[in-house]
Amino acid sequence: MIALKVGPDLSMAIVAAPGYLERHPQIVQPADLIQHRCMNYRLVTAGTIYAWEFEKDGKTLEVGVTGPLTFNKSELMLGAAIDGLGVGYLLEHEVAPYLASGQLTQVLADWTPPFPGFHFYYPSRRQMRPVLAAFLDLVRGRNQQGLGMHGPIWAGAGLLNQLKPSTPAHVLKLLKRQSFVA
Numbered sequence: 790m791i792a793l794k795v796g797p798d799l800s801m802a803i804v805a806a807p808g809y810l811e812r813h814p815q816i817v818q819p820a821d822l823i824q825h826r827c828m829n830y831r832l833v834t835a836g837t838i839y840a841w842e843f844e845k846d847g848k849t850l851e852v853g854v855t856g857p858l859t860f861n862k863s864e865l866m867l868g869a870a871i872d873g874l875g876v877g878y879l880l881e882h883e884v885a886p887y888l889a890s891g892q893l894t895q896v897l898a899d900w901t902p903p904f905p906g907f908h909f910y911y912p913s914r915r916q917m918r919p920v921l922a923a924f925l926d927l928v929r930g931r932n933q934q935g936l937g938m939h940g941p942i943w944a945g946a947g948l949l950n951q952l953k954p955s956t957p958a959h960v961l962k963l964l965k966r967q968s969f970v971a
Contacts, residue, residue: 791913795928798903800881801842804893806873816876816896819843819852826875827854831861841878843900850900854878 803816805825810816814824819841830839838859840851856875860866863879870877870884871892877884881901887893909928911921 790910792908792910793925793928794906795909796906799906800903801878801901802881802884802888802895803841803876803878803897803901804870804884804888804895805876806871806892807894809870809873809875810894810896819850819897819900822852822854822876825854825856826858827856828866828869828875828877829854829856829859830863830866830878831859833861839878843897844902845900 803822809826813826814821816822816825822841827841831837832839838853840853843850843852854876858866858869858875860869863883866877867879867883867887869875870879871887876896884893884895888895909925911917911925917925
């Protein structure tokens with residue numbers, strides 16, 4: 790198998806509304822979360838609750854947090870955190886606008902270092918389907934431009950314009966039928 794990186798490294802963010810943090814004890818280390826209304830994330834396919842992961846100075850830690858709210862969609866957890874209902878554990882890029890606007894405050898940032906982002910895995914075969922080869926060329930080109938899977942191209946607009954001029958017409962036709970092209 791070959792792994793092709795399709796996005797930037799990711800980081801988690803532990804966040805809460807400023808009003809929530811004013812009314813509750815300070816969070817300085819992961820153990821402090823015991824005193825808080827933490828929001829759990831249910832892994833639907835596994836049927837389990839996700840343990841919050843932390844790392845600092847080479848030390849890794851998993852914390853099974855407690856709280857009255859459990860979600861299986863990050864958007865709902867984000868909304869609850871903004872509304873001051875507790876402490877959430879979300880991807881940093883999801884909460885960035887709310888951190889910038891002051892609606893959320895991040896805690897324990899030094900305990901949530903970046904980790905490898907998304908990768909596309911495919912078999913290492915000499916004879917690859919043309920549609921897959923064209924898609925991989927597109928992703929590699931976007932990675933070289935520093936774009937990854939972010940931006941309007943992945944919403945469908947202009948995707949075909951990003952392909953190499955040498956892409957055969959029958960491959961273009963196949964790509965137009967795929968769900969990732971408008």
